Amino acid sequence: MDLRVILPRGLELANPVMAASGTFGFGPEYSQFVNIDALGGISVKGVSPEPWTGNPPPRIWETPMGLLNSIGLQNPGVDVFIEKDLPFLRQHQPRVIVNIIGHTVDEYQRVAERLDGLDGVHALEVNISCPNIKEGGMSFGQDPDQAYAVTHAVRQVTNLPIMVKLSPNVTSPVLIAQAIEAAGADMISAINTVVGLAIDIDHRRPALGGITGGLSGPAIKPVALRIIYEVAQAVHIPIIGMGGIASATDVLEFLMAGASAVMVGTITFQYPDRMNQIINELPQVLQAHGFTSLQEAVGAALPGKSTWPLKEEIPYES
Amino acid sequence: MDLRVILPRGLELANPVMAASGTFGFGPEYSQFVNIDALGGISVKGVSPEPWTGNPPPRIWETPMGLLNSIGLQNPGVDVFIEKDLPFLRQHQPRVIVNIIGHTVDEYQRVAERLDGLDGVHALEVNISCPNIKEGGMSFGQDPDQAYAVTHAVRQVTNLPIMVKLSPNVTSPVLIAQAIEAAGADMISAINTVVGLAIDIDHRRPALGGITGGLSGPAIKPVALRIIYEVAQAVHIPIIGMGGIASATDVLEFLMAGASAVMVGTITFQYPDRMNQIINELPQVLQAHGFTSLQEAVGAALPGKSTWPLKEEIPYES
Amino acid sequence: MAIENNWSKSPIIERTDVADSHVELILKSPELAKATPGQFAHVLTPGMLRRPISFSRIDRSQGEVGILFQIVGSGTQWLAQRQVGESLDVLGPLGHGFPAPDPSRPWVLVGGGVGIPPLYSAAETWISTTPNPPFVIIGARKSAWILMEEDFKGLGLAVEVTTDDGSAGYQGTVIGPLEQWLSRHENAQVYACGPTPMLKAVANLVQGQVTAYLALEQRMGCGIGACLACVVPARGEKGLSYRRVCTEGPVFRAEELMW
């Protein structure tokens, strides 16, 4: 089965499975365990115009079927990325999505500008979960106007395909998604981590150095699917889905909920080659569920597209 | 160890462990498996002024370490509750917390009024996760003004201790909590379920009859702890914590994060007597962590209260 | 009928691969053996929810019951790997089972797939209480999934087998043979369990003219009436409402169900 995914502005993936930002470094780290050339894409760790220090440790904590992290977006800055990491990525097959971050609209714009037109950079993913230091520290992704402003600013300085990454930590993800679409984004990626906290009862304090952290992994899969299902009905641009994916059937859930492609993060820590496995199994899983192409599965569970007469069937489970 | 909890307006619990609303029916259902007289309290299934039909099935779906439900608040109405269920509860030890629901401010007020002064009703828990049918269907709990309005209305008609139950599905739970406190609530209970969705890939449709559902169980524990930790620093009224509690050490996490007492829901489906176990183990767990009273543990991980010098210690994990 | 609820660790004393991806476990448990046919066990597995499974056999004198299940997902997979000597953590017997058949009227058992086992327990329990043995119609998608045929025959019962693909017995569903049998028997009592479409077809066929007891499936939370997860739209004393399969059911009269 042909697994290619055609996305806006000429972004074409060999298959719909990509590595999620922050869980796969800049590519080389996992290349000894994973056949990275088989991946559809790699979203690299978030990069900022200047280096970011990140949060104090501990930075990671296990929760039931989930993971809390407070890395704090430590990264060496866009120049080091271009010099040191991009050459490696350029030699490999997967589409390179550069996850960009900033503390101000201007910082986002600067890093986007710097990456525009560079050989080996195929798309930008705008991570709007960063605190806006000019506007009291609430993240850009929690307010439609700010999400609009960042997206619009980035759109001005690049012709690369842009996806903007939704934060689940809002009352209405749909409003943010619509603002992002209106500001000229080509795609939406969803979701980023859910804010959480754990207590280290032995030390009587929050477990993470950054106090709160981002929850990822299978625990958040239902949250991700809900947001994708709702956003898919509210925007007309493709969605890159993620949040807790651990298997090919999980991928099928995300596709049916409205995602055109997916990213896989946390599960890689346990099983470095899980993305390869998923890619191998996907054709067979699609077939077993009656699909003759990948595209057919996209949105198959959305109202209207679902082959099941929702009203009739739902009260009487078969 | 004395496990009693003294809460506002004379609400006194024999111990801090209560059954969470909607997971324990109206009391009698589980009484053959659980020593209900040992529980600190029981929050009954949400009751409305008139009977509610609830959502079409399927109403429940398993997720990784979580549970999605879309019961839709089916209940026989407050009159049936008073006639049929309250007499049973009156014969038992636990404090009876009546979880109240409505589609309008007026409905909340009516059900609260009806319950005021009744023998055997010890507190009200105002579930503000219901859609406000007069204001476009967004839930009362997702807007500070509406949360204020409901709380204030209920406060006018009852002298019972009131707790208002926070929805986690908002950008800023702290703002809602502050509105609830300002409106005269005696306590805050947190958290209600996290909105989620699952796809039934065999039937190409959302798994639940109600499409989206509420996620509960251990998967949401980090979300609950984060909200409690933040709210505890922003209000001066006690917090009743819940969300994924499955053990006595989980209870200790909630206490340290700022909860004065807890509720336990989803885990009861697997292990009906887990609340009894937790109550039995709690003194020993508190002792093992250096506490000589329950009260000492409340908020022990909050800034200032934590016995660990946060700034010094966190960068250097021991 | 009084419901006797219990919570026990019941040792597995026998384990049989009864058919392709179907396993039967025999549990030692005097408590569970008080069950009425049609009641179910709510079995702890590693997932967040227990799994409801009907009793395939109820031997009150020996204090033994059977559960027979198809491997469909993580829970039944885990159950299928249990070995003799291990114990299962079971809430049960739960729910309202079938009423005992009126001895003066003919009865028929109509089972589809994993709906067959509870009907076997009904046959076994009540065969000696009625002068006329029940007629048995059991169907499945393919012959490999016809369950307990030999057990029914061991009770001396006539068994009509149907398969969707014709790989055994009559090709088609159980509805054809049921219709024929009903046309030859007045004042009959139908006991049915199987997939929802089959039960709907049975209800359609009898149209409230023949007594029919249907044992339903629904996704369950608590299994004991507390959570209101397991409902079906049905008419009760107080009119149409969502009623609980775990307590008001799993057995309903066909005319109560709103489909």
Place this chain on the structure above:
Amino acid sequence: MAIENNWSKSPIIERTDVADSHVELILKSPELAKATPGQFAHVLTPGMLRRPISFSRIDRSQGEVGILFQIVGSGTQWLAQRQVGESLDVLGPLGHGFPAPDPSRPWVLVGGGVGIPPLYSAAETWISTTPNPPFVIIGARKSAWILMEEDFKGLGLAVEVTTDDGSAGYQGTVIGPLEQWLSRHENAQVYACGPTPMLKAVANLVQGQVTAYLALEQRMGCGIGACLACVVPARGEKGLSYRRVCTEGPVFRAEELMW
């Protein structure tokens, strides 16, 4: 030192309860046996994250390694229940281990609790490469938790034991004996592994005046440098930054660490 990373299913060929709630597993794995002392195995357990455990023994010729761990939580509990014949899913050897000791200088091994095992592997690996055998100082909270004392003695080494409660050896921490030994040895090399407070005390003692290699612990995600979870504040080529214990470490020079 070249890092050779591998991912293998390594069979358990030996399992020993070495002390109260401490277990050692010997794994057959020529790949893991290429490890340098101080490197670690990232072991799959049922949780969401793998568990990092240092090598307690490295037998290159037999293609065998040991991991010795204390049961502290769910992962080590699960590991402790593994039996000979089962296999572990291991990423490794990972990280930068200890550098080989300079044969011309005296060396001392300072271990606390579960920090002792990697020092045993260092002793075993390098004892034949240096004219002076290392001095060994190992400490624990109580005598039951003193690990591998007999193993060190089996290599013919002098071992100083300390316990917090005085239940064995010198009462107090390893710092006292270390200070004494350093006062008698010039140009020494200190190899240390143990709880963070112990390592801080070692760093404080040597104050950059004596070469000291400290093997750190930190909570890890990937274990291979991709996630930046496992950092400690340390001075590297580019000045002070958060550096990764899994790749730049676990072994750092005392003067690099900012505490």
